[in-house]
Amino acid sequence: MLDNPQNVLVRVDGLKMHFPIYAGILRRQVGTVKAVDGLTFEIFDGETLGLVGESGCGKSTAGRAILRLYDPTEGKLEIEGRDISTIKGDALRNLRPKMQMIFQDPQACLNPRMTVGSIIAEPLDEHQAMSKEERQARVLELMDQVGLNRDFAGRYPHEFSGGQRQRIGIARALALNPKFIVCDEPIAALDVSIQAQVVNLLEDLQERLGLTYLFISHDLSMVRHLATRVAVMYLGRIVELAPREALYDRPKHPYTEALLSAVPNPDPETEADRKRIILQGDVPSPANPPKGCNFCTRCPKVMDICRTETPAFRHYGNGHHAACHLLEGA
Amino acid sequence: MPDGARGRSEPILEVNDLKTIFRTRDGEVHAVNDVSFAVKPGELLGVVGESGSGKSVTMMSLMGLLPMPPAEIVKGEIRYDGRDVRAMSPAELRDLRGGDVGFVFQDPMTSLNPVFTVGYQIVEPLRVHLGLSKKAARVRAAELLALVGIPDATARLRDYPHQFSGGMRQRVMIAIALACDPKVLIADEPTTALDVTIQAQIIELVKDLREKLGMAIIWITHDLGVVAGIADRVMVMYGGQIVEHGPVRELFARPQHPYTRALLETVPRVDGTRDARLRSIEGQPPNLAAHPASCPFAARCGHVMDRCLRENPARRDVGAGHDVACFWDPATGGLRDAG
Numbered sequence: 001m002l003d004n005p006q007n008v009l010v011r012v013d014g015l016k017m018h019f020p021i022y023a024g025i026l027r028r029q030v031g032t033v034k035a036v037d038g039l040t041f042e043i044f045d046g047e048t049l050g051l052v053g054e055s056g057c058g059k060s061t062a063g064r065a066i067l068r069l070y071d072p073t074e075g076k077l078e079i080e081g082r083d084i085s086t087i088k089g090d091a092l093r094n095l096r097p098k099m100q101m102i103f104q105d106p107q108a109c110l111n112p113r114m115t116v117g118s119i120i121a122e123p124l125d126e127h128q129a130m131s132k133e134e135r136q137a138r139v140l141e142l143m144d145q146v147g148l149n150r151d152f153a154g155r156y157p158h159e160f161s162g163g164q165r166q167r168i169g170i171a172r173a174l175a176l177n178p179k180f181i182v183c184d185e186p187i188a189a190l191d192v193s194i195q196a197q198v199v200n201l202l203e204d205l206q207e208r209l210g211l212t213y214l215f216i217s218h219d220l221s222m223v224r225h226l227a228t229r230v231a232v233m234y235l236g237r238i239v240e241l242a243p244r245e246a247l248y249d250r251p252k253h254p255y256t257e258a259l260l261s262a263v264p265n266p267d268p269e270t271e272a273d274r275k276r277i278i279l280q281g282d283v284p285s286p287a288n289p290p291k292g293c294n295f296c297t298r299c300p301k302v303m304d305i306c307r308t309e310t311p312a313f314r315h316y317g318n319g320h321h322a323a324c325h326l327l328e329g330a
Numbered sequence: 331m332p333d334g335a336r337g338r339s340e341p342i343l344e345v346n347d348l349k350t351i352f353r354t355r356d357g358e359v360h361a362v363n364d365v366s367f368a369v370k371p372g373e374l375l376g377v378v379g380e381s382g383s384g385k386s387v388t389m390m391s392l393m394g395l396l397p398m399p400p401a402e403i404v405k406g407e408i409r410y411d412g413r414d415v416r417a418m419s420p421a422e423l424r425d426l427r428g429g430d431v432g433f434v435f436q437d438p439m440t441s442l443n444p445v446f447t448v449g450y451q452i453v454e455p456l457r458v459h460l461g462l463s464k465k466a467a468r469v470r471a472a473e474l475l476a477l478v479g480i481p482d483a484t485a486r487l488r489d490y491p492h493q494f495s496g497g498m499r500q501r502v503m504i505a506i507a508l509a510c511d512p513k514v515l516i517a518d519e520p521t522t523a524l525d526v527t528i529q530a531q532i533i534e535l536v537k538d539l540r541e542k543l544g545m546a547i548i549w550i551t552h553d554l555g556v557v558a559g560i561a562d563r564v565m566v567m568y569g570g571q572i573v574e575h576g577p578v579r580e581l582f583a584r585p586q587h588p589y590t591r592a593l594l595e596t597v598p599r600v601d602g603t604r605d606a607r608l609r610s611i612e613g614q615p616p617n618l619a620a621h622p623a624s625c626p627f628a629a630r631c632g633h634v635m636d637r638c639l640r641e642n643p644a645r646r647d648v649g650a651g652h653d654v655a656c657f658w659d660p661a662t663g664g665l666r667d668a669g
Contacts, residue, residue, distance in 0.1 A: 193593065197612070260600055
């Protein structure tokens with residue numbers, strides 16, 4: 001699928017997204033939630049970068065910050081070589097058509113009082129001067145593209161099933177011919193048999209329209225199916241980033257190993273005596289992350305150095321990046 | 331029934347031809363249609379199905395947890411330890427629930443009461459069902475929290491639900507369900523709201539507890555991977571019916587129903603081969619507005635035949651404790667012999 005793998009579409013450099021905590025009657029700032037704490041990666045033109053992690057690891061915040069739905073605390077964001085980390089107002093608005101988002105909950109992200117046709121047409125009204133006829137033609141074209149029946153343009157979201165609602169969300173994201181789409185858990189709310197339909201649609205659209213995806217998900221098996229490269233996040237940082245095969249066959253970071261071993265496989269023969277790495281405890285709070293490596297409180301291979309020094313995110317060849325003290329000596 | 335034939339011990343819970351409907355303004359919804367199954371002591375039965383397949387409604391019907399109306403159990407027999415559950419008085423039913431039958435629900439935040447301490451909520455069933463004194467119940471509650479792997483159990487009895495993480499809350503729910511030494515534990519998607527690493531912890535915990543306490547468990551899930559790892563037998567539900575049922579290895583090795591087969595093919599895996607394209611099941615789950623006169627899966631089935639549209643197939647035995655409700659025979663690719 002990659003025509004030119006070196007063509008960088010999105011560049012993220014040291015991205016931090018911190019949220020202040022206010023407390024007391026004077027609403028003074030008493031702390032900071034470090035939701036995203038220093039991300040550095042690139043997304044190549046035409047690829048699907050999978051971003052996986054458990055809830056609360058900051059993957060959705062990262063996706064939203066990259067689209068500039070937040071103002072990043074620190075760091076640089078580039079899309080097609082243009083720095084977008086601090087632009088505001090009209091300059092940012094003019095960029096919006098290029099980068100779009102598909103949300104997790106198709107029930108919550110569609111206005112229940114608008115018809116499907118007007119939901120899909122809304123971005124066209126906002127960003128393009130189209131005649132009524134042109135607009136209607138484009139809406140129907142988009143509905144065809146995502147496999148929705150044209151006759152249903154006048155219906156309301158509640159008349160559709162979850163999978164169809166997700167298609168409406170996809171059609172809306174496609175309306176302005178974006179290059180880059182952040183998919184934030186687009187299949188998490190869907191039934192297994194419907195998930196495959198939506199994933200196949202996303203793949204078809206990517207091939208046809210040359211889209212680039214940042215696919216945020218907690219479903220490691222689906223990301224393995226969809227992504228060309230995968231980044232694993234833990235507590236606001238990327239612990240490992242590698243091409244798909246390398247990450248799933250030869251994970252370097254202990255967290256990735258544990259995560260992969262925790263996914264149940266639909267096969268009773270191998271499942272019964274599979275050795276699982278069971279992580280102890282819970283993810284620490286991002287308002288109070290541990291000193292040193294973020295994973296040091298749960299890591300089965302923890303060393304003394306992990307509790308004092310933050311491991312650097314390094315390149316270990318063949319596009320395989322990781323941040324772990326275990327790898328430093330090797 | 332196919333279940334009765336296997337094994338020596340008597341089932342602890344037995345359900346025959348259960349049918350539950352909801353009466354709504356838009357007409358009847360046939361949520362559970364002629365469902366029959368049995369669970370023996372110490373056994374783990376996995377129930378697999380999508381949303382709307384009737385798996386939760388079936389389990390809630392069993393213990394009278396559905397609001398009636400709109401729900402109504404139209405027919406069927408429910409036996410717990412030989413006793414007729416449908417004939418029980420509300421007081422007897424209340425004794426059964428939380429006493430001999432424990433429940434764990436999907437979302438631990440909404441099923442725990444936020445204004446009472448966790449200790450209070452574990453002590454309550456102990457005092458009501460077992461008649462323990464306040465002090466004895468408190469001691470037992472701490473034991474239970476320790477049993478489900480919550481550190482510093484005695485101190486944490488004083489904490490409120492919001493002071494626990496998601497995985498810890500689910501452990502508290504399990505502790506409450508286990509409070510009165512249930513003979514049957516019904517777990518409705520207990521790990522669905524949890525992260526995979528926490529899910530792995532809970533699964534290990536339940537496996538462990540089952541060995542220690544020897545209760546029967548009914549585990550409802552939509553995740554075939556979870557079922558493969560823990561269940562002895564699996565029941566696949568679709569459109570309010572049981573479409574396939576069998577021992578876990580047998581069912582995964584030789585799935586008979588086109589729905590089960592498609593489900594197994596459509597799920598990607600983290601190891602093994604990776605398909606270039608996912609096999610999808612086209613179409614939507616059925617509308618349960620009418621009692622199906624045809625196979626509920628017929629509209630989405632790749633092997634649909636004339637007979638499937640005229641008649642709803644009954645479950646029939648295919649050997650090794652495995653049964654399926656389908657006219658299609660995967661061995662011949664044609665009509666299954668009328669048995």
